[in-house]
Amino acid sequence: MSAFHFEGLVWHWPIAIYLFLAGLSAGAVFFAIMLKHFKLFHEAWHSPFVQAAAIIAPIAVFGGLGILVFDLTRPLDFWKILVFYNTSSVMSMGVLVLMAYQVVLFAWIACVFHVRIGQLLGNRLAIVRRLLNWLVLQEAAITGILVILAISLGAYTGFLLSALIGFPLLNNPVLPLLFLISGLSSGAAATLLGGVLLRGNPNGVEVRFIHGIEIPLILVEIGLLFTFFAGLILSGGQSQVAALNALGFGFWGWIFWAGVIGIGLTLPLAFNLWMKVSADRKFAYVAVTASFSLLGVFLLRNFILYTGQMTGT
Amino acid sequence: MQVSKRQFLKGVGALLTGVSVYGATRTLQADSLLQPEPESETKYAMVHDENACIGCNACVQACREANQIPEGVTRVKIERKGPFGEYPNQSYRFSRVSCQHCEAAPCVRVCPTGAAYIDKETGIVAVNGDRCVGCQYCIAACPYQVRYIHPETRTADKCDFCQKTRLAQGLQPACVEACPTKALTFGNLKDPESELVKLLKAKPSYRAKVDLGTRPKLFHIQTIDGEIML
Numbered sequence: 001m002s003a004f005h006f007e008g009l010v011w012h013w014p015i016a017i018y019l020f021l022a023g024l025s026a027g028a029v030f031f032a033i034m035l036k037h038f039k040l041f042h043e044a045w046h047s048p049f050v051q052a053a054a055i056i057a058p059i060a061v062f063g064g065l066g067i068l069v070f071d072l073t074r075p076l077d078f079w080k081i082l083v084f085y086n087t088s089s090v091m092s093m094g095v096l097v098l099m100a101y102q103v104v105l106f107a108w109i110a111c112v113f114h115v116r117i118g119q120l121l122g123n124r125l126a127i128v129r130r131l132l133n134w135l136v137l138q139e140a141a142i143t144g145i146l147v148i149l150a151i152s153l154g155a156y157t158g159f160l161l162s163a164l165i166g167f168p169l170l171n172n173p174v175l176p177l178l179f180l181i182s183g184l185s186s187g188a189a190a191t192l193l194g195g196v197l198l199r200g201n202p203n204g205v206e207v208r209f210i211h212g213i214e215i216p217l218i219l220v221e222i223g224l225l226f227t228f229f230a231g232l233i234l235s236g237g238q239s240q241v242a243a244l245n246a247l248g249f250g251f252w253g254w255i256f257w258a259g260v261i262g263i264g265l266t267l268p269l270a271f272n273l274w275m276k277v278s279a280d281r282k283f284a285y286v287a288v289t290a291s292f293s294l295l296g297v298f299l300l301r302n303f304i305l306y307t308g309q310m311t312g313t
Numbered sequence: 314m315q316v317s318k319r320q321f322l323k324g325v326g327a328l329l330t331g332v333s334v335y336g337a338t339r340t341l342q343a344d345s346l347l348q349p350e351p352e353s354e355t356k357y358a359m360v361h362d363e364n365a366c367i368g369c370n371a372c373v374q375a376c377r378e379a380n381q382i383p384e385g386v387t388r389v390k391i392e393r394k395g396p397f398g399e400y401p402n403q404s405y406r407f408s409r410v411s412c413q414h415c416e417a418a419p420c421v422r423v424c425p426t427g428a429a430y431i432d433k434e435t436g437i438v439a440v441n442g443d444r445c446v447g448c449q450y451c452i453a454a455c456p457y458q459v460r461y462i463h464p465e466t467r468t469a470d471k472c473d474f475c476q477k478t479r480l481a482q483g484l485q486p487a488c489v490e491a492c493p494t495k496a497l498t499f500g501n502l503k504d505p506e507s508e509l510v511k512l513l514k515a516k517p518s519y520r521a522k523v524d525l526g527t528r529p530k531l532f533h534i535q536t537i538d539g540e541i542m543l
């Protein structure tokens with residue numbers, strides 16, 4: 001059985017990228033909101049990290065959606081997903097969340113950067129200005145809804161796979177939570193990486209804040225991975241076989257142990273802990289740590305997608 | 314802060330109200346679905362007698378012709394296991410793999426557009442090609458791995474008990490008619506006088522992967538020789 005081609009494989013790597021980007025977008029938004037509300041307040045729009053998140057989140061979600069559409073066998077019929085709804089379908093509900101998320105995301109970005117947008121507009125387009133003012137009045141509500149939508153979107157990436165009842169490795173209640181948490185950490189990493197690339201201060205309050213959340217996040221992720229596989233192994237039968245196969249010495253076993261656990265979780269955790277004690281954070285540390293986290297989450301998506309589909313009974 | 318907190322709560326409140334109103338209307342719909350709606354008199358099912366099957370693949374060929382299935386894909390497969398026993402007393406076990414027309418069909422549940430649906434009149438699980446976008450969610454969700462993308466229409470396809478090609482004309486499915494040993498029986502599960510029900514009452518049968526809760530309507534009568542399955 002080869003790692004990327006085997007009987008019963010239905011969804012290929014484009015789906016893994018889609019799941020990765022959707023989770024990343026949700027995570028970036030989540031951290032940008034946290035930054036604004038707990039650290040930066042009305043100064044948020046000056047922060048390169050919030051700016052990075054405001055750029056990354058829409059691009060990631062558009063890119064992901066683009067890949068999803070491109071991966072359909074009839075891409076031109078995509079609009080049918082928007083017109084016909086099936087309330088029992090995770091995909092249908094997910095697309096609904098995705099659409100609402102995009103609208104609210106832009107509303108939130110407009111609120112955060114309203115001063116700058118106002119400057120750019122000058123005296124032109126009075127309607128846009130009025131709309132902007134109205135949005136700013138609603139900011140708290142918009143933020144609250146966006147948090148809920150972002151969390152739904154992050155979990156949805158896992159629910160999409162866990163609805164596949166024929167695959168014991170995927171049909172697992174921990175999967176949505178695992179995808180949500182790893183999606184959040186990929187969003188944090190993307191925000192940090194984007195922020196320092198936009199010349200944000202690698203030792204700034206934003207980096208310290210995000211790193212403070214990242215350490216518990218990584219620990220929770222390790223705990224969830226453990227629960228995920230322990231659950232499969234303890235339930236015996238096909239699930240046990242599936243889990244042990246995935247974690248074995250094959251190609252995907254290496255991806256899991258070296259890629260997901262090693263590069264994606266252990267190294268960033270070590271770097272984070274180390275940076276916490278050392279007084280000073282430098283560009284390279286922040287960038288490398290963030291890149292490792294991103295790579296790890298990306299590999300996790302592929303690992304789950306492929307090994308999951310290998311377990312068809 | 315106070316104002317923004319109240320506003321936040323208002324927003325969340327609105328969202329929750331929306332969700333619960335939606336939920337309430339959903340349950341109303343569900344109730345109206347549960348209530349009268351006279352249940353249809355027909356529920357088609359199929360039996361494959363593995364004792365009679367000789368693995369000649371006549372069914373596969375007949376299906377291909379009747380439903381114009383291109384090379385490379387198929388609506389039905391005959392899986393061969395064996396040989397069991399010592400020469401010259403060897404035997405094989407032939408098992409039909411095709412859509413099970415599940416009562417609780419995972420393919421129908423996951424389809425985002427409703428292209429995969431259960432026909433209320435006949436219980437047949439069918440595909441509405443006009444609605445299918447080819448997301449392949451149904452293919453991944455079917456635990457029996459019997460769905461595929463039709464190479465020409467680019468939509469999901471599978472056995473539909475010949476709903477479009479032969480049932481409409483009052484004919485039996487092509488595979489049933491083509492079988493030289495009469496290993497296949499097709500009929501109405503709700504008609505106690507049907508061949509199908511009589512056969513199911515006469516011989517013990519099994520269904521694949523019932524533990525998944527899909528309630529398949531493809532019944533198998535297991536070979537008497539052949540291996541003992543664990």
Ligand code: SF4
Pocket residue numbers: 411412413414415418419420421438454455456457458459460471527
């Ligand atoms: S066997 Fe597969 S394709 Fe047929 S109804 Fe069941 S889930 Fe759907």
Ligand code: SF4
Pocket residue numbers: 423424425426427428429440444445446447448449450451452468469
């Ligand atoms: S491939 Fe077609 S039939 Fe299958 S789930 Fe997607 S839209 Fe529905």
Ligand code: SF4
Pocket residue numbers: 375376377379380388389411471472473474475476486487488489
């Ligand atoms: S019932 Fe019809 S569609 Fe189904 S396998 Fe037989 S010939 Fe093919």
